[in-house]
Amino acid sequence: MRVLVVDDHPLVRKGIISTLNMQQNIEDIEEASTVDEAVSLISKNKPEITILDLYLGKEDGLEIVNRAKNRQIDTRFIVLTSSSKKEDFERAQKMDVDGYVLKEAFTDDIIYAFKVIARGKKYYDPIILDYKLRTGKKSVFDELTQREKDVLTELGKGCSNREIAKNLFISEHTVKKHVSSILGKLGLSHRTEAALLANNTHCFDYN
16 A cells, blocks of 8 residues: 655654554555645555645645545545644545544554545544534434434443443344444444544533
8 A cells, every 4th residue: 555644744744654654554655745745746656545734834735635636536535633623624524535633643543543544434533523423502412312322332331232232131133223323323434433432522422
């Protein structure tokens, strides 16, 4: 797998590259610090994944996404940024980026996000999911049935389907149906995202 890291801070780029070098399936990692440089490398080398910051000095990192899509270049984009502003996330989401991860995330979380996106799924930082799931005072959690909320709570504890079935006195088949429904209603792609969300008290407040 080929990866491009775009950030205007050399130390940050080196840190990201060092983290990615621990992954066995990555063949080549290139780096860029400006929009033009990044677009040139994307056009030339067609990286499978491009990791970029929103703010590259005075430049807008999402311009890279815009230019790549206009040229119909097939690469997945991960925004790795220090910005948790709602408007920044919404801009990135409108550009249909594949991931949005905060730089304050743990290394393991960044690697997990990378692996999820490499499999063709989307990943949003649990803190950012708060912006995605809430509209004013109304929460998407309100769409969950009480039993789905119970299952979500168990997911947050790290329970397997078998353990959830035992704890809630229901069948594993029923648990699977509830998990599928939860993911659909919350717009998530993996049960681990649901577990992370359940453990984020800022987001998980449906009582």
